[in-house]
Amino acid sequence: MVIENPIISASSIERTKARTVAIPIVYSLPVTDPVLVTSSTTSVFTETTVINYVLASENFLTWTVPSSGQIAFFTFSENSVASPIGTMTADRVTSNPNYYPLYLRKYFGDPNGLGRVTPHTFSVYLKVPSATLNGFKISMKTSDLFAGETIISQSTVSLTTSWQRFSITGTPPDENKIMIEIGGENSWPLNTAVDMWGAQLEESPTMGPYVSTENASPAQPVSQTFTEFQEISSAPAREGQIVFYVNGSVGRTYVAVDIDGVITWKPCISITGYLDPNTGLPPDSNILLYSPSSG
Secondary structure: OEEOOOEEEOOHHHHHHHHOOOOOEEOOOOOOOOOOHHHOEEEEEEEEEEEEOOOOOOOHHHOEOOOOOOOOOEEEEEEEEOOOOOOOOEEEEEEOOOOOOOOEEEEEOOOOOOOOOOOEEEEEEEEOOOOOEEEEEEEEEEOOOOOOOOEEEEEEEEEOOOOEEEEEEEOOOOOOOEEEEEOOOOOOOOOOEEEEEEEEEEOOOOOOOOOOOOOOOOOOOEEEEEEEEEEEEOOOOOOOOEEEEEEOOEEEEEEEEEEOOEEEEEEEOOOOOOOOHHHOOOOOOOOEEEOOEEO
């Protein structure tokens, strides 16, 4: 199908709005072949700031354990295992050979800076010194002693002898404290060692790069900004979408058109007219594309 003279159209009422629409600038040539357009990508520069609300993120001795008389439910070997980055900063935590319950817990809320009804993501690196540990649970729960614990998010994972970074994401139901639990609900067997490193809690719907708060408890959470280039899809999202391609001192406008059911980019030479609302084609303040075509 040949696309002839694409026209960016808007009613006369919408002219002011049309003139103020910001057209994104791209620096990679839009792919115009319908066969390739849906798989096309471009490299973009991104900047992300991650805040880790886990204080002493590499020290699991600071976590809360079950308390019952003189029973030591865990034995901690601090800084005894090589971490995922090669430093001797990972901890080996071995469960009691005779007594349940077995879990590590950490509570978050003021003054940690948390306490909002928004997505939170917890992540941690885990492995075992030998064999495989299946059915190990990582949980995000409410911590209201009167209402009882409620699971906000939970993941059941399998630990191997290689480091893996696991994460869970959940949204607290209110602004009370939340609790992170590692190995609860009888998922940590008796007399079983688990290696741990790099705990992180973010106020985010996704897991970000790990930000270390080291072994000692700092006075506040630690933030770090990451900059990188990422490959993202450059396929148009909807018909009528517009981008302006720049290469040095040369630029050209591209619009998204439907070619045999595939939305793809095509060069646009100029805006040639405005759509009369009496034609029956409703105007769109975001600008629509109407293009005569011939087969």
